Amino acid sequence: MDIASFLGVISGISLIVSAIFIGGDINNFINIExxxxVGGGTLATTLLTFQFKDVLAAFKAAYFVFSKEKEDPNDAVATMIKLCHLSRKQGLLELSKIKTKSGFLKKACGLISDGSSEQVIRAALLTEIDSLKLRHYIVQDVFRKMGIYSPAFGMLGTLIGLVQMLSKLQDPSSIGPAMATALLTTFYGSLMSTLLFLPIAGKLKSRTVMEVINLEIMLEGAISILDSNNPVVVYEKLSSFIPERLRKPITGMNYRSENK
Known part of the structure; x- marks a missing residue:
């Protein structure tokens, strides 16, 4: 679980609810209409903007924001060093037998073992990275658009509430509920946008950046294995992707077994 995302949502909701309790009755902030x-209008407009499969993929990705820890680039470096040791001892062809959950790494190992040139490997893997960026951009854009739509529907609800209020000025008892709808829709729209949709879009973007870094580590690691096959050289090259204070020394890395 991503603790930062979980704490962010919980603390945000808790502070808002606490402020409401301190200032009055929370029932005053509940308005079904x-x-x-806001909710129905935002979802309907989102479905109108994107394909259903893209919206579904976006909500699945949002689930992973909370349930999956981000990957450590040091693990990717350690994996490539392990593959470097393996290729030095048993040859490049041995890389074709690697079993891994990463399709990108499997493809890189297959290209190396097939004797592909550096240009071919780099072009093929860069295409994979570019495709991933495009797919993730669409997922992020779903929540960015929802972050725009929800305040707009909040304002639309405010206008509806004002029209209802003005049309029933002769009945003082109806002014309160109509005004509540007018104000609360704006509140709902702003709350959903600033506390959920835009932060989720930002979190997905940061996850994409981290995933791209890991893939670039694998790409450069594959090229380095093909060029030099020297674990120290591979480490020095790949560790450049990681901030110096976060780098693990080559002797302290936990080489994950990818060929079992």
């Missing part, structure tokens, strides 16, 4: 306008 306003929730229908």
């Amino acid at each position: 306003g929730m229908m306008i």
Whole structure:
């Protein structure tokens, strides 16, 4: 679980709810009509903007924001060093037998063992990275658009509430509920945008950046294995992707077994 994401949402909701309790009754902030306008309108417009499969993929990705820890680039470096040791001892062809959950790493090892040139390997793997960026951009854009739509529907709900209020000025008892709908829809739209949709989009973007870094480590590691096959050289090259204070020394790395 990503503790930072979990704490961010929980602390944000807790502070807002606490402020509401301190200032009055939380029931005053519950309005079904306003929730229908903002929630339903945002979802409907999102489905109109994107394909259903993209919206579904976005919500699945949002789940992983909370449930999956981000990958450590040091692990990718350690994996490539392990593959370097393996290729030095048993030859490049041995890399074709590697079993890994990473399709990208499997493809890199296959290209190396097939005797592909550096240009071919780099072009093939860069295409994979570019495709991943495009796929992830669409997922992020779903939440960016929802972050734009929800305040807009909040404002739309405010206008609906004001029209209802003005049309019933002769009935003082109806002014309160209509005004509540007018104000609460704006509150709901702003809350959903600033506390959920835009932060999730930002978190997904940061995850994409980290994933791209890991893939670039694998790419450069594959090229380094093909060029020199020297674990120390591979480490020095790949560790450059990681901030110096976060780098693990080559002797302290936990080489994950990828060929079992």
